[in-house]
Amino acid sequence: MIKSEIKANEREAAQLFVRGVAAARGGQRRLAAVLLSRVVQLDPQHEMGWLWLSGVLDDPKDIAFCLRSALAINPHNERARRGLEWLNSRQLLRDDDTAITASFARVAPAAPTDSPTDGVVQETPISWRSRIASAFRRLAPRSSPSSDHAESWWVGWRHSRQEMGRARALLWIMPVLLLLLTLALNYALRTAVERNEALVAAELARRVSAAETQAQSVDDAAARVLVVPAILEPELAAEREAATLAYLSRLEEPRARLRGAIESYRNATSRPGGSSIVHATSAQRLRDEIEQAYAVIAALEPPQTLAEAHVLYLQGLELELTALDHMLAFYSGFRAEDANRAALTMAEAARRLDQARQALDRQRAELSVERPLPHAIR
Structure with a gap:
């Protein structure tokens, strides 16, 4: 049961990751942050999810948290290490924030295995997901469970559609207004x-x-x-x-x-x-x-x-x-x-x-x- 649940989470995380990367490349940072946050909640061992999530956040503490999470998964990740060095060189992190994220990275367990052993191994993914959820209460306080994330994504999509409709209407109205103004000026000039x-x-x-x-x-x-x-x-x-x-x-x-x-x-x-x-x-x-x-x-x-x-x-x-x-x-x-x-x-x-x-x-x-x-x- 736990194995099938992990596989389903990984598949859903992979789909959300693709959408989050597309949103980030399209300049929709808020939508990308919501999608990528859901990715690392479903699959805490998603290294690229943590790395992309660090690129769409604004708070240096949240960025450092994501970079340290990526390093906890892969200590040889050069991009995450360079990001932390950049934050430290700019003195954007306090000592207590650095200690908290570092201790959180130390207690991060390895990826769950497929072999069913004793009860301790089966308990590890649950406790890890609870730590991720508690940490993301600070990263995204207005985020909710999966249904709320989906609803936020669709609300953003509808808002973008409405804005595009208004822009199109404005593009159609502007030539008409310019034509009317030209006719009025022509009539005044002829008179x-x-x-x-x-x-x-x-x-x-x-x-x-x-x-x-x-x-x-x-x-x-x-x-x-x-x-x-x-x-x-x-x-x-x-x-x-x-x-x-x-x-x-x-x-x-x-x-x-x-x-x-x-x-x-x-x-x-x-x-x-x-x-x-x-x-x-x-x-x-x-x-x-x-x-x-x-x-x-x-x-x-x-x-x-x-x-x-x-x-x-x-x-x-x-x-x-x-x-x-x-x-x-x-x-x-x-x-x-x-x-x-x-x-x-x-x-x-x-x-x-x-x-x-x-x-x-x-x-x-x-x-x-x-x-x-x-x-x-x-």
């Missing part, structure tokens, strides 16, 4: 860009309308003003007036195309609910018209009196092309600095074009006045 685009378009339309209104008022004022004809200077030649009239007539066609292009752009961008694609397309069309008009005007040869106005007009067109480039860059990247550059450049272009228009209109007004013939001046 801000559309609002900024509407403000820039309104400001641009206002500036263009103001420039057109000012040019129209200049035309009306020039038409209403009664120009008193001055006496022609003798050196004014008819060829000079003809060249000026020819330049103004050739300049009128590209200017009329530019006014039509600006009106089309204003109508396309002032509609409510227009998208950025429509605005970008209208801006590109206006840029193409300005570029063609610039090429036609640059090919003209202005008279001496309109050379400065000719240069100002070309500079204004160049600035409008640059402003429209900034506007197209804004529609592609929706950066606020592009919109601000476009607005400032367009304002400077309007100023130079307005100066050129005033000079051209003054020259046209002077030529439109009826001049007397040279021989009729008296």
Whole structure:
């Protein structure tokens, strides 16, 4: 009966030892301590059980107890001896603890034999197990019999499963939260860009309308003003007036195309609910018209009196092309600095074009006045 009981304990101890080592290697020190404690209770002669148990405990006294138990089983165990030397070198053990563990190691009997002899030999395993149990009341005060150990192992396993479930749920929730945050930021950014685009378009339309209104008022004022004809200077030649009239007539066609292009752009961008694609397309069309008009005007040869106005007009067109480039860059990247550059450049272009228009209109007004013939001046 005693022999079969010993064999059963050894088999159960071997199974628990494998599980305890796996738990220790997995970093579950508390579970490993419970399993390995049960191993040495079932098989007190389990040398590796004592040695592994010493590696998962924290109290130096408990570690020394396990190492001395391993040495009591195998006095040539170098790992156990080096462990005790390390504890003594760090002065982690008191003298009374060393004496207690040493006396316990001295009274440890040898492994039980299979031959049934007298009653003293049969009593040895029982007394040895009682000493182990009393010693482990200090090592693991919250440990119980085998059923409690099994229950603790399963409770730990269930806790680990619950923690893994919570971790998995968190890993699933985090991408969803990041996606929602990204959508919210995208919506806020698009709203801000559309609002900024509407403000820039309104400001641009206002500036263009103001420039057109000012040019129209200049035309009306020039038409209403009664120009008193001055006496022609003798050196004014008819060829000079003809060249000026020819330049103004050739300049009128590209200017009329530019006014039509600006009106089309204003109508396309002032509609409510227009998208950025429509605005970008209208801006590109206006840029193409300005570029063609610039090429036609640059090919003209202005008279001496309109050379400065000719240069100002070309500079204004160049600035409008640059402003429209900034506007197209804004529609592609929706950066606020592009919109601000476009607005400032367009304002400077309007100023130079307005100066050129005033000079051209003054020259046209002077030529439109009826001049007397040279021989009729008296």
